[in-house]
Amino acid sequence: MTGLFSLAIYVLMYTVDPYTPDYQDRLKSPGVMVWPDTYNDEVLEITYNMSDKKNWMKNSKILQKFLEPYNDTTQAQCNHYNCTTGKYFFQHMYNAPKHTKWSCPFYQSTLGNCSGIADPTFGYNTAQPCVIIKMNRVINFLPNNGTGHAPYVNCTVLEGQDNVRGYEYYPVNGTLDLSYFPYYGKLAQPSYVNPLVAVKFDLINQRHAVVQCRVMANNIAYQNIYDPYEGKVVFHLTALS
Template identity: 65%
Template sequence: MAALKEKRTCGQRCEDFGRFVWNSDNGTFMGRTPVKWVYISLYYLAFYVVMTGLFCLAIYVLMYTLDPYAPDYQDRLKSPGVMVWPDTYGEEKVEINYNTSDKCSWMKMTNILNKFLEPYNDTAQHECYNHNCTKGKYYIQNTFSAPDHTKWACSFTKSMLGPCSGHEDPTFGYNCSMPCVVIKMNRIINFLPTNETEPPPYVNCTILEGHDNVDKMEYFPEGGIMDRSYFPYYGKQAQPMYVNPLVAVRFHLVGERSAKIQCRVVSHQISYQNYHDPYEGKVDFSLKAVK
């Protein structure tokens, strides 16, 4: 019968560990002589220096080939999405519901619009170096002639939204049954919504449900037009002062004062029948004013 292995005491184990850390007989530290520790340290130093250099070279080559003003690859839709403000989203749709008798209710809508339109204040736009562009023509820029090596952007002030600007009526019509909504088309770099022979893109709203509850719709700017001078968009770094053109729609609600509405940006270059993306080229929302 094999003899059982002798059980070592704690002191013996500590002594073995100490001998492993420094063995005076062999002159080794943790199993290696000082010379070998120098060799292995130099090896790993050289190894990580080379790996770091290769990584930095790869990043440098990648950044050198990228355009800082536009992505080389875009996985966004070729046709822009459309959004509506006040952006009060329900579980599956936009629901703009408010109570004309409850100040907190309609002030919520007013505050959302005021915050959204802050970049469009006349003073803010005049402080920016945005150009007053030629209406009806695309603002093509092949050079970076604006300050800080950027491109110019056309001014869009909220006063261009007329009665829906908040100047004449700070409540945007939400204290009564004449609410305003603001339609915005999302940005796509270098996107031109029409060719030169076609009319400019414009917003058109249709009543899907509750036709008898909407007496009239008004568009601001007139005709709901998004002028060509705001296109193309060259990117955030190239046009840091760019603001999207907007269209405000004022609804005159009557009867039950509720309706389901679809607002579409009309252009041959903008698709709106994508089943998988309900916000491409259009936006559906419900509008209801209760007393």
């Protein structure tokens, strides 16, 4: 009996592909998150006091920590494959070192005025804070706009329109380049980093707004009442003085 059990386990393990999960209960449509990640049980609030350095520095430090893997030098060393912008990066073979697949670099400097390089405060000492939008990974997912164009982040002010003078995206147009897709899994792409989009807001008047940032693609749902983070993220942004 023990021998049969051992043989069954051996056959099972021999036929399992370690690079592909046998059971995936993830949603087909990816979730979307925002940083600084100040999540609580009810609503997502990013609130800071411009005149209290200790207070606003909490958000700046969260973003600095979050972007450490994206350091330009680090990315140049671990993800040095020359990817083709604007095209899916299909890999049918494990041609990277140690039987892995290549990953495209995403440089911190790509986030421009929200990279934290020139301004390590990320604007949190003013009424022009930066937030960073990240779409969660789904193995083999191909975002599709039906036009061959890359998905992009689109932010909308749901409440407090008079309190937002404007906002800018980094990279330009909030694009999530196709070369970062598909994702093949942590074992296959150990150095993979998610593409990011940063948004810099210009708050005025009461300096409070409720914002929705959505990843735009035909096959990314955003109206799932059971998962408020599927395809989009809604957050309160408030700058106190």
